Structure formats: structure tokens, C-alpha cells
Amino acid sequence: MRHTLLAGVGGALLSPPALQFASAAGDFIRGPAVPDQPLQRLSPRVALVFAPDGFPTPENLGMMANIVFVITSVGVVVLDTGASVQIGEMALRRLRTLTDRPVVAVVNSHYHGDHFLGNDAFVQAAGPALPIYAHPAARELIQGVAGSSWRSMMERWTQGASLGTRVVAPNREAQHGLVLRFGDTTLRFHHHGRAHTEADLCVEVVEDRVVYVGDVAMNGRIANMDDGSYLGTLKTFDALEAAVPGALWVPGHGQPSKQLLVEQRELFAGIYGQCAAAVKAGEDEAQARRRVLAYPPVAAHAARTQGWENNIGKYISLAYLEAEKENF
Missing domain, CATH: 3.60.15.10 (Ribonuclease Z/Hydroxyacylglutathione hydrolase-like)
Structure with a gap:
């Protein structure tokens, strides 16, 4: 028999140890x-x-x-x-x-x-x-x-909502x-x-x-x-x-x-292209970030992209690392 676990009932959330236990007991606990x-x-x-x-x-x-x-x-x-x-x-x-x-x-x-x-x-x-x-x-x-x-x-x-999977x-x-x-x-x-x-x-x-x-x-x-x-x-x-x-x-x-690939090409080419230009100019990652964020084809995506503020920095870093590797 499976029991349903409702995360957050009464304001309580499962702690990591509880999640580990629940995961191991997946036959009995279900999201x-x-x-x-x-x-x-x-x-x-x-x-x-x-x-x-x-x-x-x-x-x-x-x-x-x-x-x-x-x-x-x-x-x-x-x-x-x-x-x-x-x-x-x-x-x-x-x-x-x-x-x-x-x-x-x-x-x-x-x-x-x-x-x-x-x-x-x-x-x-x-x-x-x-x-x-x-x-x-x-x-x-x-x-x-x-x-x-x-x-x-x-x-x-x-x-815990996915428990039982x-x-x-x-x-x-x-x-x-x-x-x-x-x-x-x-x-x-x-x-x-x-x-x-x-x-x-x-x-x-x-x-x-x-x-x-x-x-x-x-x-x-x-x-x-x-x-x-x-x-x-x-x-x-x-x-x-x-x-x-x-x-x-x-x-x-x-x-x-x-138009999905056209629009995504604009974003990806903008991020990578500006990072590649920064690498060739001898600029560091912080300078590359400023280049990317100021580049109009990239900036145009900010308002319509979920999670932009929390994630764009990481993706600029990854693009910069790839550009460095390609330029080596």
C-alpha cells in the first residue's frame, strides 16, 4: 500500500535526511x-x-x-x-x-x-x-x-513531490x-x-x-x-x-x-560570439560578461526568458571557457 506525501502540509517540509529515508522507502511513500x-x-x-x-x-x-x-x-x-x-x-x-x-x-x-x-x-x-x-x-x-x-x-x-518514482x-x-x-x-x-x-x-x-x-x-x-x-x-x-x-x-x-531556431541562434551566437571576441582581445571573464549583456541581440531576450537573472552569468562563464579552449 502506498501513502501520499503532501509536501509543505502545515508549513512543514521534509529535511534532507527525511528525503533520503523516504526515497529508500519508495514502495510506501508516494508524492x-x-x-x-x-x-x-x-x-x-x-x-x-x-x-x-x-x-x-x-x-x-x-x-x-x-x-x-x-x-x-x-x-x-x-x-x-x-x-x-x-x-x-x-x-x-x-x-x-x-x-x-x-x-x-x-x-x-x-x-x-x-x-x-x-x-x-x-x-x-x-x-x-x-x-x-x-x-x-x-x-x-x-x-x-x-x-x-x-x-x-x-x-x-x-x-518530496516526486517520491515513488x-x-x-x-x-x-x-x-x-x-x-x-x-x-x-x-x-x-x-x-x-x-x-x-x-x-x-x-x-x-x-x-x-x-x-x-x-x-x-x-x-x-x-x-x-x-x-x-x-x-x-x-x-x-x-x-x-x-x-x-x-x-x-x-x-x-x-x-x-x-522561428525557434532562428531566435535561439541569435541568443547562442550572441553569447558565444561576444565571449570569443573578449578572449581574442585578451579580456577577462568580467569584461566578457559586460560585452554579452550590452550586446543588443542578447539583451533582447532578457525580458522574455525565465530565470534570466539567476542563470545568465553561469552561461556566460561556460561560453567564455569554451571560447578559451577553442582559442588555445
């Missing part, structure tokens, strides 16, 4: 259900459960990443599953308002937990044989340190160029080297000219670049636009847009 989230139909085959927030909190119960449904004639392919079993269960409820077709496959775009921890819900619903695809490096990391560490971090960030790792590998056919629908996989991570998969729904880009590009959010590359991201943007011109680009965070 609360996640309220239904907005559902958007993007194309004849593609729908989106939209995450309004960009960061996990106790209030949003970890609902920070979009979940995408590709509805084919033989069943539904789910592109990323959310940050907990509770979020995955919510997504399944939303899916059932669109179709009663079975979930026939899952794709995890990379190894950050807000995109794979919901696998648990879909496997519980469809059975352990459910195909779950990921890049080989992402599959290995989710099976190992990324799986356990992301589960623990999500429990901490949400004050099991790490269910991908069981299939997908590389660049893989094509899968599901009845009337063709999915083509894209990977162009390190971008957001070294293991990103972008999924093209060929018939609808819709491409789910995961966290390679975001809309109104700043991508976590700790595992990524600015130059690699720009290269990936170029490759995607050449492969699928005129596509609707669907991000893991933020609203879909046909």
Missing part, C-alpha cells in the same frame, strides 16, 4: 498526483502537454518539461515523459482525452531527469516490454549515475539517421554531435514536418549548458534547418515555433 496540464494539438499527428514553468519547485510538483504525443494509426509514440511517475500518469490521463490507442514506444531525448523519470508511468501502463529509445550514451548514463542522481535531485527540488532506463538505442515506421507515420532521428549534451536526439515526424528538438533549443528559457557546447548547438541548428526546412520546432521547454 501527490499532478494536476492536469494544458494540452495543445500541433498538427494532425502531434499533440503537446505544455509545461508553463521552466524550473522544478514544490508548488509545480516538478512539472517543468513538455511531453509530446505522436498519434499514429497503430498507437502512440511518446517523446519525453516528464520528471516523475506522477507527471507521467498525468500525461496518460491527458492522452486518453485524445485517443484510446495504446502507447507503442517512448523516446527519451537525452539523459536529464525531467525528460525520462516519467518512463515509470508508461511502463506500468503498457508493460515492461515497451520499447524506450535513447542515444546509446544517454541509455548508459540513465542506467547508471544519471538515473539515480536525477531522481534524488528531483525529490529534493520538489520537497522508479528509474526505468531506455531499452533500445537510436542513432542519427534511424527511421522508424509506425503504421501511417514515419519518425526520423537526428543527432549532430554535442549540443545540449553529447547524447541529444531530435525526432522528426516526417509527414507533419514537425521536429521535437528536446533541449537543443528552448523558448523563453535558458538551456542548461553544463554538459553542452555553444558551437555544437549552432552546428546542430544549421544541420536541422538544412534537413527539415520550414519545420515546426517543438522544444522540451517553452512553446513550439517555426
